Amino acid sequence: MTLEKCVAVIMGTEDIHQPLYRSLKSALSNEVYLIQSHSRGRLRNELAALAERYEVWVFASNEFGINVVHEAVKGTGLIDVGKVRIPGTAFLDRVYTSAEVCNKAILYSLLESCEFNTFRKVKTQIWCWNGDDGQLGILQGCVNFPVVIKPAAKDDRDSFTSVFPGKIVVLEDWQQLCHLVREKRDLFCDKKLLLQELVKGVNVSWFGYACGGHAEGYWITAVVKSPVGSFGGTTTLARLERMDPRLSSAVDELVKVLNLDGIFEIEFILQGGKLHFFYEINPRPILQVALVLQQRRNIFVEYLSKKGFTLKSNYGNPQVLPNFWGSASRYLRLNAKKQISPAILLRTAVHDVRYSKFFHHREKISYTFCLAKLLLQCVTDS
Incomplete structure (x- = not known):
């Protein structure tokens, strides 16, 4: 028996979940529910109740909510049997949580042996310093400076970003690295870090969805973020460029290798006409609610329609909305x-x-x- 499909939008950040809920409600013939997530137990029960009648596609309104959904359904088997789906987190041999996909060490391990035709992987190594100066000496001959250091994954307090708001630190030579890690020992000791070569160029992002081994989306070359925190992601607007064939081919190749399915942001560096991938994939659909509001095109509706959801007869052409x-x-x-x-x-x-x-x-x-x-x-x- 084939279950009907429905969408569950998880409440959390109002200026994300409200426009997303309203846009899906106005576009889809399928049921769209708005669910609170204050309690994991309550969320588990509500999703389980929906899963008895529907195949439930879940969108959370912030990163915390995405991980709460995974925790709520953990052990229920709902994801394993396909009764609950969380777009943007499924690839390769299993469903990864948002936190796992954002963990660059995991992504690096998945792609370490892969070779690509359309882009070059930035030279990267995983480093976990145990606090011993001798280990620093061993590292000396393995790193080509200048080097970019960033955490493989955020900790609960987002400690690295609190010290380095740019989320990375660029070091020009060995002396700088030694001085920094000794001065900020608590920040670096026993933490899994990425050491990457510094590639100077234009940062370009692809926002869109992957479905059936193919990707549809936008090429982002400029972003303006609101300084008013209460607005969250929905006031982050971007300059959308005509899709560059090089970027389109690179995203398609990455999508096929990782078997990506869902709504993603993928970042590259464009240097001298060539694309460089530095292990940045954000499986957070919430980042793209702003684009739904900014554009007449609704990337969420497009993706869901390819997944078997039915559009309302009066939905019309997105280009005239x-x-x-x-x-x-x-x-x-x-x-x-x-x-x-x-x-x-x-x-x-x-x-x-x-x-x-x-x-x-x-x-x-x-x-x-x-x-x-x-x-x-x-x-x-x-």
């Missing part, structure tokens, strides 16, 4: 009929001016009228 890209308009929609702080609106208006460089002047005019209408409605409701 309204484009609501401004953070102020999103804030007003998410807080409908609530008292709005003028300070927040002022700050979001400033962000919208920054984002406007990504858009055509006609879209800017249309958005200005849309925002004015929402503001008037907000004042009237108040």
Whole structure:
């Protein structure tokens, strides 16, 4: 017996789960549920109840939520028998959690023996320092400087990023490395780290979905992030370029080797016309909710339609759907009929001016009228 499919959007970060839930609800004929995740036990029970009637496809609204879903269904067998699916985390011989896929040491071990035709892997080695200066001496002849050091995986406190906000540290020579690891001993001792050659070039990202060994998505070359933390990922807007054939081929090759299936971000460095892969794959669909809001194209709906979900007859062509890209308009929609702080609106208006460089002047005019209408409605409701 074939079960019907449904989507479960896990609550957590409101300005991610609300627009995602609403966009899927308006596009799919299948049922779309919004579920709280305060308790692993409760989440396990709710997913198990849904799995009795449906094949459940789960989207969480933050990284913590993705891992909570895995923990909630662990031992239930729901993922093993295909009754619960978490897009963006399945590849190779088993389903990996988001934390595992983001662990660069695991990704490195999976790809260490692989050779690729369309891109070059950045020279990388895994290093775990035991605190002994003698081990530093052994490492000396194995590293070509300058070198990039970054953690293989975040710890619970994200210690590395708290010291190095850029998430990496670049060292020019051996003396710098020795001085740093001795000075920040607690940060480096007994931690699994990646040592990578420094490749100077343009950082390019691919955002999209992989399905059936093929990838569809965007080429990202510039990003603007909101400094207002309450907005989360949905106010991270990007300059989307026409897909470069080199990047498309590189992503397709990586997708086939890893058997990726789901919604991903994959990063490369473009140098001298050649692509270099430095073990960055982010299996977090939440990163792309911003693109759904920014673009008329809904990457989530496209992916799910290829997985057997049914679109509503009135869904129409995504190319003619309204484009609501401004953070102020999103804030007003998410807080409908609530008292709005003028300070927040002022700050979001400033962000919208920054984002406007990504858009055509006609879209800017249309958005200005849309925002004015929402503001008037907000004042009237108040």
